[in-house]
Amino acid sequence: xxxxxxGEILDKDSAKISVLDRGxxxxxxxxxxxxxxxxxxxxxxxxxxxxxxxxxxxxMEMTYSIDEIKEQVKKTVQSSDxxxxxxxxxxxxxxxxxxxxxNVSQKNNLVIIYRERPVIPDEYYExxxxxxxxxxxxxxKKSVDPNIKSGNYLNNVLAMAExxxxxxxxxxxxxxxxxxxxxxxxxxxxxxxxxxITPPLQAGLLEGITRKHLLELAQKHGLAVQQSNxxxxxxxxxxxxxLTSTSRMVLPVTQVDEFVISxxxxxxxxxxxxxxYREFVQEWKKSFHW
Amino acid sequence: xxxxxxGEILDKDSAKISVLDRGxxxxxxxxxxxxxxxxxxxxxxxxxxxxxxxxxxxxMEMTYSIDEIKEQVKKTVQSSDxxxxxxxxxxxxxxxxxxxxxNVSQKNNLVIIYRERPVIPDEYYExxxxxxxxxxxxxxKKSVDPNIKSGNYLNNVLAMAExxxxxxxxxxxxxxxxxxxxxxxxxxxxxxxxxxITPPLQAGLLEGITRKHLLELAQKHGLAVQQSNxxxxxxxxxxxxxLTSTSRMVLPVTQVDEFVISxxxxxxxxxxxxxxYREFVQEWKKSFHW
Numbered sequence: 001x002x003x004x005x006x007g008e009i010l011d012k013d014s015a016k017i018s019v020l021d022r023g024x025x026x027x028x029x030x031x032x033x034x035x036x037x038x039x040x041x042x043x044x045x046x047x048x049x050x051x052x053x054x055x056x057x058x059x060m061e062m063t064y065s066i067d068e069i070k071e072q073v074k075k076t077v078q079s080s081d082x083x084x085x086x087x088x089x090x091x092x093x094x095x096x097x098x099x100x101x102x103n104v105s106q107k108n109n110l111v112i113i114y115r116e117r118p119v120i121p122d123e124y125y126e127x128x129x130x131x132x133x134x135x136x137x138x139x140x141k142k143s144v145d146p147n148i149k150s151g152n153y154l155n156n157v158l159a160m161a162e163x164x165x166x167x168x169x170x171x172x173x174x175x176x177x178x179x180x181x182x183x184x185x186x187x188x189x190x191x192x193x194x195x196x197i198t199p200p201l202q203a204g205l206l207e208g209i210t211r212k213h214l215l216e217l218a219q220k221h222g223l224a225v226q227q228s229n230x231x232x233x234x235x236x237x238x239x240x241x242x243l244t245s246t247s248r249m250v251l252p253v254t255q256v257d258e259f260v261i262s263x264x265x266x267x268x269x270x271x272x273x274x275x276x277y278r279e280f281v282q283e284w285k286k287s288f289h290w
Numbered sequence: 291x292x293x294x295x296x297g298e299i300l301d302k303d304s305a306k307i308s309v310l311d312r313g314x315x316x317x318x319x320x321x322x323x324x325x326x327x328x329x330x331x332x333x334x335x336x337x338x339x340x341x342x343x344x345x346x347x348x349x350m351e352m353t354y355s356i357d358e359i360k361e362q363v364k365k366t367v368q369s370s371d372x373x374x375x376x377x378x379x380x381x382x383x384x385x386x387x388x389x390x391x392x393n394v395s396q397k398n399n400l401v402i403i404y405r406e407r408p409v410i411p412d413e414y415y416e417x418x419x420x421x422x423x424x425x426x427x428x429x430x431k432k433s434v435d436p437n438i439k440s441g442n443y444l445n446n447v448l449a450m451a452e453x454x455x456x457x458x459x460x461x462x463x464x465x466x467x468x469x470x471x472x473x474x475x476x477x478x479x480x481x482x483x484x485x486x487i488t489p490p491l492q493a494g495l496l497e498g499i500t501r502k503h504l505l506e507l508a509q510k511h512g513l514a515v516q517q518s519n520x521x522x523x524x525x526x527x528x529x530x531x532x533l534t535s536t537s538r539m540v541l542p543v544t545q546v547d548e549f550v551i552s553x554x555x556x557x558x559x560x561x562x563x564x565x566x567y568r569e570f571v572q573e574w575k576k577s578f579h580w
Contacts, residue, residue: 003309016306017314019293019380019401024307026443027317058444059451088388090309098378098403100443100450100474111309113388137432140466144429144445152444153316153390154348155434160390161349176430176466184390 001115004076021109023092028102029151030054031090034246035117037281039083040288041073042246046209051089054149060093063108074290076112086247088113092151120248125274127265128254129169131183131243133232134159138173138181141204146181149206156184170243172235172256175204180230186245187211188253190230190238191269197234200227210244210277217276223269232256240267249281250274291405294366311399313382318392319441320344324536325407326367326375327571330578332536334363336499341379344439350383353398364580366402376537378403382441410538415564417555418544419459421473421533423522424449428463428471431494436471439496446474460533462525462546465494470520476535477501478543480520480528481559487524490517500534500567507566513559522546530557539571540564 003015023029032051035042048066055062073087090111096104136158139145144152155173163171163184170183182188182205189198189211196218201207218225235241236259243251250273252266266274293305313319322341325332338356345352363377379402386395426448429435434442445463453461453474460473472478472495479488486508491497508515525531526549533541540563542556552560 005309012310013308015309017309018303019295019305019307019403020302021314024311024314025380025441026447027441028444028447058448090315097408098405100447101454102447102451103454113309115388118387137430139433140427140430142427142466143433144448148444150444151315151317152442154318154438154440154442157316157318157390157392158348158434161392164391164393176432 001113002076002080003114004072004110004112006110007072007075009076009079015111017109017111018095020095020098021092022094022096022105023090023109023151025098026100027151027153029090029092030058030060030149031088031151032149033086033088036077036083036085036087037285039077040285041077041087042281042284043209044070044073047089050149050207050209051091053147055091057145057148058150059102060091060108062091063106064091064110069110072110072112076114080114082114082116084117085114086117090151117247120251124251125266128252128262129243130167130255131170131172131253132163132166132168132257133235134162134171134173136162136173138175138204140176146204146206160184174232178231179203180232180235181205182208183243186243186248186251188235189242189244190235191240191267192234192238194269195224195226196269196273197226197228197230199230203229208244210246210249213280214244214250214273214277217280218273221276223273236261240270242270249277291403292366292370293404294362294400294402296400297362297365299366299369305401307399307401308385310385310388311382312384312386312395313380313399313441315388316390317441317443319380319382320348320350320439321378321380321441322439323376323378326373326377327575329367329373330575331363331367331377332571332574333499334360337379340439340497340499341381343437345381347435347438348440349392350381350398352381353396354381354400359400362400362402366404370404372404372406374407375404376407380441407537410541414541415556418542418552419533420457420545421460421462421543422453422456422458422547423525424452424461424463426452426463428465428494430466436494436496450474464522468521469493470522470525471495472498473533476533476538476541478525479532479534480525481530481557482524482528484559485514485516486559486563487516487518487520489520493519498534500536500539503570504534504540504563504567507570508563511566513563526551530560532560539567
C-alpha cells in the first residue's frame, strides 16, 4: 500500500493527517474509489467528476482542480508496483479553527490511498452471496444527500454491522417510505420476467458508475430494463438478484434474508449482463490514455 | 493548544493520526466536549457517560475504560497552562483493513484536544443572537440517531453553512414531521406565558447536559417547564427564546429568521435561568474533585 498526501508519497505507517483536519473531526470530506486494471485507473474521469459533484453538493470549495487530482492519481499509481489495485481519493475541507462553520478552513487536504485490490472469490460469482434488508434506514436526501459520497459513512457502517451480525455479505437499506435504495457500497438490481429492474435515483441513492454504464449497455443490447421502486418483497420474490459496484462489477445475490433466490446460483440474465460488462471493461482498456 | 493522542502529549503541529483511522475514513468515531473552569473539567462525569453511551448506541467496542479516559483528560489538562479551556475527547474505532465492517479494527484511538475557550462576547448575553430555521433536516433517529455524538457531523455542518450564509449565529433543524429538534451544537428553548418549553428527546435530538441540568434546576426552583414539540411558528412568536450548551450556558436568541423576539434583548425569564445556572456552576466548582 502507498499513500499520497498533498503530493507526497508515503508508506502506510507514515501517512498521517492532522487531528484538526475537518475530515477527522466532522467527516467533512468527500471521496471516490476506483480500481486499476493492469495499472490503469478504470473510468477515472467518471469517478473524478462524481468527486467534484459530491464536493459541489456539500458546498465544499475545491482548492485542487480535477487536473491536479488526476496528476496526483497518476503519480501515485506510477510510484507503485501494484497493477490490480484499488485507489481511494479523499478530499477534505482541510484544517481550521474547530468550528462547524465550513468557512474557517481555506485549503483542501488531498489523500490518495492505493492498495492491492481485495480478491473476490470466483465462487461468489457462481453461487452468489447472501444479503439482508437492514433495519437502519438510508439517510434521507433532506438530511445528508446519499449523492454526497462523503466521510460521513456511519449510516452505512451501521447497516454493514447488521449484515455481519447475520453472516451476510451486504445490507440493503430502505428509505422512509419503505422502498429499496441501495446496499452499503453497491447498487441493487433484480430480474423479474426477464426484465432488469433497479431503483430510481429519486429513491435516495448514490448514482453508481457501474449502474450508469450497465443501464446504457442493457439498452444498447436491447435488454429490457427499468428504473422502478422496489420493496423488500420484490427482492425476495425476484427471479434473479445482483449487486453492482466498481470493485464487484455484477455480483449475483442468491439469498435475501432467509429467502433463496435463483436456486442458489447465478441466473442466466445476470450472467449475460456480467459478460457484457466484462467486454465493456476490455474495450475501455484499449481506449484509455492518461 | 495541546493534544493527547493515546497518552502522548503533542503540540498542534505534531498531532497527527493515520489516514487509515476509521474516524478519518468514515467518521466512525464518537466525541464529547466540555469546558475547564479554573483548570477543572466541568461536569466531566456527565460528558464521559454520554461518550460511552454514544459508543454503545453505535456498537463501538471500547478498549479504553472510563477511568483510563478520565486519567488522560487529567494528564492533558494538567500538562497545560490553560485554565479556561475547551476539551474535546474523541474516541475512534481505530485502524483496520479499509472496509465498512466495524469488526476489522481491534483498538480504539483516543484523541484529546485542549485549547483556550473561544470567548463569547458579553453583548451576546445582553442583546441576544440571530438564528435561522435550516432547510436541511435533522438526521432521522432511524438513520443515524442524533444521540450518537459521532464524527458524522456533516448534517450539522450543512445547517451551520446555511446560518453563516444569512449572517446568523446558529441554525435550528426540524425533523421530518416539521417539528423543532435542536440547533447544530446547542439545544433550543422558548418561554411562552412564563413557561419554559424545550422539545422532547423523542423529537430526535441529542440529550444536552446543560439542558438536563436546567430542567432539574427549573423544577427545583418551582419554575414552570415543559418538554413539548415546537414548530417554527412557536419560535417566531415566543416571548423569549434561548440556546443552551456547555460552552454557552444560557444564550438569548432575539431573532428567528426575520422575526425579532423579546424586543432584541435578553428576557426576564431567560436572565433568571441564566443566573440560576451561574450559581449551579459555582456550586459545582466547590464540589469537584478528580
